[in-house]
Amino acid sequence: xxxxxxxxxxxxxxxxxxxxxxxxxxxxxxxxxxxxxxxxxxxxxxxxxxxxxxxxxxxxxxxxxxxxxxxxxxxxxxxxxxxxxxxxxxxxxxxxxxxxxxxxxxxxxxxxxxxxxxxxxxxxxxxxxxxxxxxxxxxxxxxxxxxxxxxxxxxxxxxxxxxxxxxxxxxxx
Amino acid sequence: xxxxxxxxxxxxxxxxxxxxxxxxxxxxxxxxxxxxxxxxxxxxxxxxxxxxxxxxxxxxxxxxxxxxxxxxxxxxxxxxxxxxxxxxxxxxxxxxxxxxxxxxxxxxxxxxxxxxxxxxxxxxxxxxxxxxxxxxxxxxxxxxxxxxxxxxxxxxxxxxxxxxxxxxxxxxxxxxxxxxxxxxxxxxxxxxxxxxxxxxxxxxxxxxxxxxxxxxxxxxxxxxxxxxxxxxxxxxxxxxxxxxxxxxxxxxxxxxxxxxxxxxxxxxxxxxxxxxxxxxxxxxxxxxxxxxxxxxxxxxxxxxxxxxxxxxxxxxxxxxxxxxxxxxxxxxxxxxxxxxxxxxxxxxxxxxxxxxxxxxxxxxxxxxxxxxxxxxxxxxxxxxxxxxxxxxxxxxxxxxxxxxxxxxxxxxxxxxxxxxxxxxxxxxxxxxxxxxxxxxxxxxxxxxxxxxxxxxxx
Numbered sequence: 001x002x003x004x005x006x007x008x009x010x011x012x013x014x015x016x017x018x019x020x021x022x023x024x025x026x027x028x029x030x031x032x033x034x035x036x037x038x039x040x041x042x043x044x045x046x047x048x049x050x051x052x053x054x055x056x057x058x059x060x061x062x063x064x065x066x067x068x069x070x071x072x073x074x075x076x077x078x079x080x081x082x083x084x085x086x087x088x089x090x091x092x093x094x095x096x097x098x099x100x101x102x103x104x105x106x107x108x109x110x111x112x113x114x115x116x117x118x119x120x121x122x123x124x125x126x127x128x129x130x131x132x133x134x135x136x137x138x139x140x141x142x143x144x145x146x147x148x149x150x151x152x153x154x155x156x157x158x159x160x161x162x163x164x165x166x167x168x169x170x171x172x173x
Numbered sequence: 174x175x176x177x178x179x180x181x182x183x184x185x186x187x188x189x190x191x192x193x194x195x196x197x198x199x200x201x202x203x204x205x206x207x208x209x210x211x212x213x214x215x216x217x218x219x220x221x222x223x224x225x226x227x228x229x230x231x232x233x234x235x236x237x238x239x240x241x242x243x244x245x246x247x248x249x250x251x252x253x254x255x256x257x258x259x260x261x262x263x264x265x266x267x268x269x270x271x272x273x274x275x276x277x278x279x280x281x282x283x284x285x286x287x288x289x290x291x292x293x294x295x296x297x298x299x300x301x302x303x304x305x306x307x308x309x310x311x312x313x314x315x316x317x318x319x320x321x322x323x324x325x326x327x328x329x330x331x332x333x334x335x336x337x338x339x340x341x342x343x344x345x346x347x348x349x350x351x352x353x354x355x356x357x358x359x360x361x362x363x364x365x366x367x368x369x370x371x372x373x374x375x376x377x378x379x380x381x382x383x384x385x386x387x388x389x390x391x392x393x394x395x396x397x398x399x400x401x402x403x404x405x406x407x408x409x410x411x412x413x414x415x416x417x418x419x420x421x422x423x424x425x426x427x428x429x430x431x432x433x434x435x436x437x438x439x440x441x442x443x444x445x446x447x448x449x450x451x452x453x454x455x456x457x458x459x460x461x462x463x464x465x466x467x468x469x470x471x472x473x474x475x476x477x478x479x480x481x482x483x484x485x486x487x488x489x490x491x492x493x494x495x496x497x498x499x500x501x502x503x504x505x506x507x508x509x510x511x512x513x514x515x516x517x518x519x520x521x522x523x524x525x526x527x528x529x530x531x532x533x534x535x536x537x538x539x540x541x542x543x544x545x546x547x548x549x550x551x552x553x554x555x556x557x558x559x560x561x562x563x564x565x566x567x568x569x570x571x572x573x574x575x576x577x578x579x580x581x582x583x584x585x586x587x588x589x590x591x592x593x594x595x596x597x598x599x600x601x602x603x604x605x606x607x608x609x610x611x612x613x614x615x616x617x618x619x620x621x622x623x624x625x626x627x628x629x630x631x
Contacts, residue, residue, distance in 0.1 A: 013612075034373045034374060034375075035373065035374050036371050036372045036373055037372050037374075037377065038182055038350070038372055038605070038608055039182070039346075039372075039377075039604075039605045039606075039608035039609045039611075039612060040377040040378075040380065040381055040605065040609050040612075041374075041377075041612060042613075043374075043378065046374070048374050050374060050375065050378065051375060053375070053378075053379065055379060055382055055383075055386070056386075059386065059390060073307050073318075074318045077307060077309075077315035077316070077318065078315070078317075078318060078319075080309065080313060080315060081309070081313045081314050081315060083314070083317075085317055085319060085320075086319070088319050092318075092319045095318055095319040095320075095324070096318060098324045098327070098328075098397075098401065099318050099323070099324065099327050101393075101397060102324075102327045102328050102330075102331040102394070102397065103327075103331075105331060105335070105390060105391075105393060105394050105397075106330075106331040106334060106335065108390050109331075109334070109335040109338060109339075109387065109390050109391065109394075110334070110338070112383070112386055112387055112390060113338045113341075113342055113383075113387075116342055116379050116380075116382075116383040117342075117368065119375075119379050120370075120375065120376045120379045120380075121375070121376075122345075122368040122369055122370065122376075123368035123369050124368065124369025124370075124371070125369060126369070127369055127371060130371055132353035132354070134353075134371070134372055135182070135186065135349060135350040135353045135354075135372070136182050136183045136186060136353075137181060137182030137183060137608075140371075140372075142371075142373070
């Protein structure tokens with residue numbers, strides 16, 4: 001059976017942190033719930049499990065690709081029409097270094113941005129279930145579970161003092 | 174920080190989104206006036222392109238005048254973004270929070286403006302593509318990568334692209350806040366731009382890593398950009414005063430000096446316009462003023478080095494140029510104004526706490542710095558060119574024409590207008606950062622006193 005999501009809304013961080021204990025007691029594995037907040041909280045504040053990411057690979061790959069493109073550009077274009085200017089060699093290393101340096105860093109930045117977006121699981125076409133109160137200071141506990149457990153999770157979220165419980169509606173927010 | 178006011182998330186949203194959802198009359202009048210000045214600038218540039226560079230004051234031997242001075246100036250202002258945002262992010266300075274976005278946005282708009290200057294200066298802007306775009310436009314000849322005029326666009330383009338991406342990725346959580354509070358077309362726009370941001374733990378963690386990682390990558394770009402701008406001069410042959418070995422760091426630190434000053438000016442004006450007293454507090458301005466004392470003094474040290482290196486070369490033409498800059502009309506007046514406005518007046522004033530905490534005086538002194546720094550670039554560029562040739566009958570002067578003055582004036586209006594327009598669409602103070610500051614703030618009791626404290630994750 002397909003998994004469904006249900007979102008519990010909590011008034012403050014302490015209540016939300018306590019509610020995660022209720023979810024664990026109800027038998028929900030740590031990786032099946034997520035915490036939605038309006039600002040960053042210290043890691044582990046809600047007892048959540050943080051999944052690993054590979055963001056640091058992206059700038060390295062980007063830098064290598066940028067460097068390669070810049071090298072091809074500087075070497076290729078000068079060799080394509082080998083015209084001596086100012087008595088400098090056709091492949092002047094100091095001059096090429098500047099273009100390669102900029103290309104390498106541009107590649108690193110572009111890939112880092114792509115990496116951040118990819119690793120953040122964005123873009124996300126549907127927000128559902130979501131509540132705008134999250135950006136107003138409320139904390140959301142998002143539970144992912146099989147459809148038959150939805151009712152039990154709803155109850156668990158409410159036992160944790162949720163001010164509201166929102167079920168996935170299946171339409172875009 | 175010590176003067177923090179405890180604010181709820183709802184209050185922070187209301188305050189920082191006010192510039193987006195409310196449009197006071199003065200805003201329309203101000204943007205309209207700035208828009209008119211920008212239009213005048215475009216009209217002047219159009220007139221110049223139609224009539225030719227003869228309508229400017231540029232003539233042999235001074236072929237670089239107001240436009241190139243302004244190019245270097247705006248590149249300098251753009252260094253504020255990385256200086257404040259990247260370095261303060263990397264060292265996790267608590268007082269960075271309200272300043273980073275304004276600094277980054279100023280970087281983007283000043284870079285765009287800077288890039289326009291060489292285009293206008295070229296007289297026939299479309300030709301610039303032949304010189305810099307890596308494509309064999311005619312007979313298989315590609316742009317010459319050995320020319321400083323190709324390094325420069327490469328560096329500026331890299332910096333501009335990186336800065337735009339940096340601003341955007343840091344904006345995503347704040348766009349989500351605007352999405353949650355908007356309706357109609359605005360809601361659609363913010364929904365698309367927010368990319369479906371929900372604020373999960375993973376997303377916030379990556380957002381923090383993004384700030385630090387991108388700061389670390391953009392820092393070397395920032396150093397390279399103004400270094401390469403200095404090499405535009407250093408690589409030119411036979412111009413006295415352009416070949417000091419400290420030119421690159423001298424330009425970089427000068428850029429930071431003018432850029433951070435500009436950020437302080439912008440922050441104070443925005444604080445007054447949008448009533449952000451609880452966010453841009455006097456303690457932030459004081460911290461920036463202290464930073465400016467250090468930066469300005471480092472810059473002044475490089476200025477002295479550059480000047481004395483010129484004198485100690487004991488080369489006749491070099492010494493004659495320095496003499497001209499310091500003792501001959503009209504340069505000596507510009508030199509005195511530059512020295513006093515760029516360093517002596519502001520730094521002496523910043524020594525006093527009352528000045529560092531005075532809005533009016535901080536606006537005054539930071540504007541003074543930028544008058545001085547604009548003149549500094551002018552004094553570097555024009556006198557050297559005026560005495561470019563060794564024969565006195567080839568010497569020349571430079572008087573800017575009204576066309577140049579209008580275009581230069583319009584660039585200042587354009588950057589101001591773009592910052593105001595940005596503030597109408599996106600929050601200029603990072604909302605997530607402001608809220609995080611509240612979460613991490615606390616009061617600890619030591620003996621009989623309660624002391625404000627800020628926690629920090631290592």
